[in-house]
Amino acid sequence: MANNAELIAQCEAKAKQWLTPAFDEQTRKDVQAMIDDEDKTNLIESFYKDLEFGTGGLRGIMGAGSNRMNIYTVGMATQGFANYLKKNFKDKEQISTVVCYDCRNNSDVFAKKVADIFSANGIKVYLFEEMRPTPECSFAIRYFGAQGGVNLTASHNPREYNGYKAYWEDGAQVLAPHDKGIIDEVNKVKVEDVKFQGNPDLIQLVGEDVDKPYLEKIKTLCIDPEVIKHQHDLSIVYTPLHGTGMTMIPRSLKFWGFDNVHCVKEQMIKNGNFPTVDRPNPEFAEALTLGLRDAKAIDADILMASDPDADRVGMACKNDKGEWVLINGNQTCLLFLWYIITNRQAVGKMQPTDFIVKTIVTTEVIRKIAEKQHIEMRDCYTGFKWIANEIRVSEGKQQYIGGGEESYGFLAEDFVRDKDAVSACSLLAEICAYAKDHGKTLYDILMDIYTEYGFSKEHTINVERPGKSGAEEIQQMMANFRQNPPKELGGSKVILWKDYKTLEATDVQGNKTKLDMPETSNVLQWFCDDDTKVSVRPSGTEPKIKFYIEVKGVMNSASEYEKLDAEGTKKVEAIKKSLGLE
Secondary structure: OOOOHHHHHHHHHHHHHHHOOOOOHHHHHHHHHHHHOOOOHHHHHHHOOOOOOEOOEEEEEEOOOOOOEOHHHHHHHHHHHHHHHHHHOOOOOOOEEEEEEOOOOOHHHHHHHHHHHHHHOOOEEEEEOOOOOHHHHHHHHHHHOOOEEEEEOOOOOOOOEEEEEEEEOOOOEOOOOHHHHHHHHHHHOOHHHOOOOOOHHHEEEEOHHHHHHHHHHHHOOOOOHHHHHHOOOOOEEEEOOOOOHHHHHHHHHHHHOOOOEEEOHHHOOOOOOOOOOOOOOOOOHHHHHHHHHHHHHHOOOEEEEEOOOOOEEEEEEEOOOOOEEEEOHHHHHHHHHHHHHHHHHHOOOOOOOEEEEEEOOOOOHHHHHHHHOOOEEEEEOOOHHHHHHHHHHOOOOOEEEEEEEOOOEEEOOOOOOOOOHHHHHHHHHHHHHHHHHOOOOHHHHHHHHHHHHOEEEEEEEEEEOOHHHHHHHHHHHHHHHHHOOOOEEOOEEEEEEEEOOOOEEEEOOOOEEEOOOOOOOOOEEEEEOOOOEEEEEEOOOOOEEEEEEEEEEOOOOHHHHHHHHHHHHHHHHHHHHHOOOO
């Protein structure tokens, strides 16, 4: 990479623009150091492109440069967003926005800059006085009737990252055409155009005035309050992994009636360096080490963890041997939707117009439940903005009752339009209370679902390819799969190919049908004659390509689970071999 003279020259030219007085002294020093360094890798990585809006807005490593998260890239994004809001809502007397932030290093600094820039552009800002969960940002936009919002968070990414999520007036992350519209405006902005000098009269600090109504609305999601009364002393261990969940999740659990919640002490400390975990991601077993320690020590019924911005929930429970096991993201979504459907029916809350949503890469067992229970289920793209889109298009006509994705995100309500670990943790506690009330554990419930609807094993493979060369390699991998689609996967015959870039499905006879989706996406899916499903897509927020594998089996009783799981693992390995991913 460092030998590419043309690329180095381009990056140096771009970097020199960051040496002007428009940038602060420290930034100028950092940029000069990159230019002077013989090894040009850092210069290239920091300047070879501008940070772009992906599926989650801006996200990148913090530092100086056009491809880094700093007050200038955040400032230009905000100025562009402000310009776009003023164009779109020009007839509105007072445009307003919500600005929220998480526990990460610089999140509060970035949030205050965002508030200053919006207010300098005549836009009223509801700025959270302290860190709050991502879903509360979405709630606040709807609650205040704001036209947009920004949340400063990099979710579950490693500690060197930060991010900027842009929201629209419905409280959902920005979708087309607004995402493209904002990008167009951002691309016109130079640092000199950014109005950094805030107007304090237009910035209103918020906190408890949003917390209370948010928690009250979440309480309305309780399906069966009686089981909570019976099991109010359910033993719960919770960890926020140093993040925003600590502000709301213990409060919500208490408000629902759970009075035996043990919080992991070392991780109830706000810290953007995440000192007790390698990566603050509840998908990884390592992140739950301290939680599992406490759960074993007090013989808890459930361990739950939220990621730093409290939109994802991870969990662990005891299996039939009393060993602690992790519940993966597909199983999490499955348990939530099974419980919502089963118990809404049991208490007479289910309506014929109710519907659920899952993403195309999430387990197909959910489809089996929906079909058997005659509930409408919709498939959408990965990313909660697409689930929010399904809620929006049916607003006033049909009722959304729950939806989720395999990456540990779930949303049980429509008054928030992003995944919500606050409501998910509260509902999870209710599911555990329900299980205990029936002499069962969460694990037993999962086994019951597999026995009735079929066993499924899912496995996600993340192939990381950082930097410019990595992005090109990922593009090439997708092109190769399109030119030479697999005919078999792990010994199973592929009978259906779906390409969401062309919105075409092709069966084994070569017949083509159109896929009904709101727009195209760079995703490929292959379905086999034994219900094996494999999906592949480049990540929208990280430098990696993701493979989602799902294999099936028939499970007659819980005693067969381990055998089927072992067979599933073998099958996954065979599929990896077919894909050249060993």
